[in-house]
Amino acid sequence: MPDKPLEIALNVTAEELYNANPDYKAFQEGDAQPMGVTFQGYDFPRFQESKMVFKYPNGEFLIDGVMSVIAYDNIKTPNSLLTDYNITFIYNKNSDGITDEDAYKKTMNLFKELKDKGWVYNKDIGSPRLSKEDSFTFTLA
Secondary structure, rough: OOOEEEEEOOOHHHHHHHHHOOOHHEEEEEEEEOOEEEEEEOOOOOOOOOEEEEOOOEEEEEEEEEEEEEEEEEEEOOOOOEEEEEEOOOOOOOHHOOOOOHHHHHHHHHHHHHHOOOOOOOOOOOOOOHHHHHHHHHOOO
């Protein structure tokens, strides 16, 4: 695993994301979806999690134990900016040698850090990934 943390930033294209992280080329992942979107990002093998620095206009934060980073890339629009980052990280005794209680505290500390930096929790479970019409088209294809 590279020594330098994986660098993720807001308002970048997939090409810019990959160019900013040449040491992580072996872990790049692009997964084309049926509705004109590709998931772009990185996927790490189990027990080889990475560190990641997430940069945004007002600062940055560091996460260790990152298993994957996936963002949506609209392939219908050339050079579209990546949106909707999904960052999966894990803290557990098998990979990090820490207790479940310590993993919980570490996760809550990250959430507190984000809240202190002005981040707001947003939960949206009201929108389906596919409309009824799109799911029917996808099923027939």
